[in-house]
Amino acid sequence: MNPLAFLETEVASMVAAGTLRWPRTFDSAQVPRARVDGREVINLCSNNYLGLAYHPRLRAAATAAIDRWGVGSGAARPIAGSLPLHGELERELARFKRVEAVLTYPSGFAVNAGTVAALLTKDDVVVSDELNHASIIDGCRLSGAEKKIYRHRDVGHCRALLAESRGARARLLVTDGVFSMDGDIAPLPALCEAAREHDAIMMVDDAHASGVLGRDGRGTVDHFGLHGAVHIQVGTLSKAFAGVGGFVAGSEALIRYLMNRSRPILFSTSLPPAVVASCLEVIRCLEEDPSLLTRLWSNTRSFKARLRSAGFDTGASETPITPIMIGDEDTAVRFSNELFNAGVFGLAIGFPTVPRGKARIRTIVTSAHTEDDLSEAADIIARVGRYFGLLSKDGDRP
Ligand SMILES: Cc1ncc(COP(=O)(O)O)c(C=O)c1O
Numbered sequence: 001m002n003p004l005a006f007l008e009t010e011v012a013s014m015v016a017a018g019t020l021r022w023p024r025t026f027d028s029a030q031v032p033r034a035r036v037d038g039r040e041v042i043n044l045c046s047n048n049y050l051g052l053a054y055h056p057r058l059r060a061a062a063t064a065a066i067d068r069w070g071v072g073s074g075a076a077r078p079i080a081g082s083l084p085l086h087g088e089l090e091r092e093l094a095r096f097k098r099v100e101a102v103l104t105y106p107s108g109f110a111v112n113a114g115t116v117a118a119l120l121t122k123d124d125v126v127v128s129d130e131l132n133h134a135s136i137i138d139g140c141r142l143s144g145a146e147k148k149i150y151r152h153r154d155v156g157h158c159r160a161l162l163a164e165s166r167g168a169r170a171r172l173l174v175t176d177g178v179f180s181m182d183g184d185i186a187p188l189p190a191l192c193e194a195a196r197e198h199d200a201i202m203m204v205d206d207a208h209a210s211g212v213l214g215r216d217g218r219g220t221v222d223h224f225g226l227h228g229a230v231h232i233q234v235g236t237l238s239k240a241f242a243g244v245g246g247f248v249a250g251s252e253a254l255i256r257y258l259m260n261r262s263r264p265i266l267f268s269t270s271l272p273p274a275v276v277a278s279c280l281e282v283i284r285c286l287e288e289d290p291s292l293l294t295r296l297w298s299n300t301r302s303f304k305a306r307l308r309s310a311g312f313d314t315g316a317s318e319t320p321i322t323p324i325m326i327g328d329e330d331t332a333v334r335f336s337n338e339l340f341n342a343g344v345f346g347l348a349i350g351f352p353t354v355p356r357g358k359a360r361i362r363t364i365v366t367s368a369h370t371e372d373d374l375s376e377a378a379d380i381i382a383r384v385g386r387y388f389g390l391l392s393k394d395g396d397r398p
Pocket of ligand 1: 109237
């Protein structure tokens, strides 16, 4: 008997329902006009916000680090030790984020899961936005803390849940800085105020704000001028920073504690030299070249305006993540396939990543897209929108 037979049944039912997915393959680097599955498409799928994934400065830094330090770091840091590069990146990130200390992790996912799980116990309460990232949800589950979920961006509801949890040993209020599927920004000033009033730990996951929001891309805390009000800032090195990995930024005590208690630090291999070196180069690029961010935001405004004037509903987005709201899951998948055939790579996102009936095409523009890329992409999207009956000829929603 095959003990994995239940998987075959599961996969067969996904095939029958048309929900089995397999990623497309890039035949080129992550560039605005990429070759994907043998076709040239305008790439609106990647989180490569600053267009740095194939940048010559980053490639040179990564190559030099490989020549000097090799390709791998050997093991987890408590076992194999750190490379000088790890310390250098952490000191630079701490200066950049204006905090006492930083600790890097193998992924942004591992930061959230590993931090929340290390800090909280079953005697604690975590108060979390309903649209927070899966890695925060997993961290909450691993910690055993009681979970209280507030309605999306609803500070009143959040306050009520904090008040309800007065007896807990510790309370953690956690939010995404920028929400990954909708592109809206957390109401951080009011959340920090609520956390302060209730003596809660304030944590922000800035995966989509690192290198995107705030001065030189310092994140949501800098964007709102809230330095000192957030105890734990999470960042990723996998999106605007163009590599892979994540980091937690906060007090010296927090970082020393996590180095000793956080399981992805204790039991997972540290970042390889090439990635650390290219991320150091990103900080230099951000501080030396303001045009990276200026272009990202002007592209964001221009693309949103094009989609809206065509008649699309782009939700509540305030950032380069721009959803094109479709509604029905099946239509969103067919829409995405049609877009791909017409020359635009925009991914369909449906349940369970977003609530049922709120399926969408999630688009992200980068600093590297040109006006030509964006106008051509918007024209193609509008053409497909009309074909699907989502837009009438004059650009209004039917
Ligand atoms: C809000 C948010 N947090 C954390 C992560 C995880 O980051 P990483 O890809 O570096 O593991 C993501 C990635 O999609 C994210 O969107």
